[in-house]
Amino acid sequence: MKEIDCRGLACPQPVLTTKKALEESPQGKLMVIVDNLAARDNVERFAQSQGASVSVEKKGNDFYLTIEKGGTCDLASSPQKAEKVVVYINSNLMGVGDEALGTTLMRSFLHVLSEMETRPSTLVFINSGVRLTTEGSMVLEDLEALSKKGVIILSCGTCLDFYGLKEKLKVGVISNMYDIAKTLFEADRLIRP
């Protein structure tokens, strides 16, 4: 296994060195040694973003990261170029029809979304959709899980205000139509459940 000693290197050198090594041995296994927490986290995150699996071992003050490339993922098509998928939720209900059913379906949808491996980049909540991001919502747990995984959650400020929910936002951030319109336009794919 190729070994790369990044001890004593300042940020962002460890990540850059790791990137270069991964590009040179796209299938291989790699050992990266760092001597601080920030470098450990940065290298780990970078490797994971490249579809590699990482295991960390602490030896004394150093961290030994074993990085193993997943077979099919190639560097060129990875994270920076990741497809932007936006989920546009313009109602607290999924589909048109019975309200109890619509509520149930929306809850199911968001639950599944929170467990899926492919994640959207952003969720946009509009109109009565903001009932889902505010106090009393039954999907807060799932939305928080998504938020923790890095999914951006935007709630329309006008809508929160209209429904008197501005003080009751529980997950994500208050947004405005500029950001929302921009998000929708820049999406590679838009999902409307």
Added chain:
Amino acid sequence: MPYVVILFPSTHYAIRAEKMAKGSGFTVKLIPVPRHLSSDCGVCLRCSSDQKEPLECLLQQEGIKIEGIHFLSD
């Protein structure tokens, strides 16, 4: 934490069961039926396994039909 999921013969039962369980102070969650249990697009009730017995009791008392209970190794 070990979970169980309770399956019902219809969505209506599942929605009613959730309402009753929550009304009686149970911590439950309505989720889609896990794929390995059924290919139907149904919903079921998930709860921690320690709530299984009392919840089952309650639902039976309330006349809610249960189709099956499965343990999840989550």
